[in-house]
Amino acid sequence: MIENIQVHIESYGMTQRLKDMAAITTPDAQTIVVQPFDKGVMDDIRKAIMAANVGINPVPQGNFMRCPVPSLSGERRLELAKRATQMAEEGKVRVRNARRDALEVLKKGNKEKLVTDDELKRSEKEIQTHTDTFTAEIEKNLKAKEADLKG
Structure with a gap:
């Protein structure tokens, strides 16, 4: 759902797919957890997920982000x-x-x-x-x- 989102990393001046720069797990059916390999790109990842218009609003929590998946109304x-x-x-x-x-x-x-x-x-x-x-x-x-x- 979000693994192929392109993330522009300001500090490196490059773009990568989210799955190439973070561990993505689904602890339950309503949550996606994104844990960047480099904590310095957390804000870039958050911006990319928001800009992708997939209806997910990431919530940073320390060294990872919790992304609640909206129910299918x-x-x-x-x-x-x-x-x-x-x-x-x-x-x-x-x-x-x-x-x-x-x-x-x-x-x-x-x-x-x-x-x-x-x-x-x-x-x-x-x-x-x-x-x-x-x-x-x-x-x-x-x-x-x-x-x-x-x-």
Whole structure:
């Protein structure tokens, strides 16, 4: 739920995933505990969790943070469904961008006579097939998540 949140560490001037910089445990179904490996980044982690809009407000407690997970009310389910839709759309955009980049490389190779016209056409179809497959997988996962959230 929060392990892949990107945390910008001001003092180091870099960004890392939360799971790479803290131990994340779930002592019960309603609580996530985040214990940073370096206590100096506690505030950066807290800010990143708040900015991620996952509905969790971390509470610092000494050398760790307790993150109460809100119960799944009807409103919360709708909020999570919207977030899932947003993430699915971002995933589809990434797939389309990868397709665009691959096609650009192929067309450049064709222009420079490194790729034949037949190879270009075959590769374009193959890339489109992969694009369709990944887009369908994203849609399938979104539908499953929406069904899961409905009950």
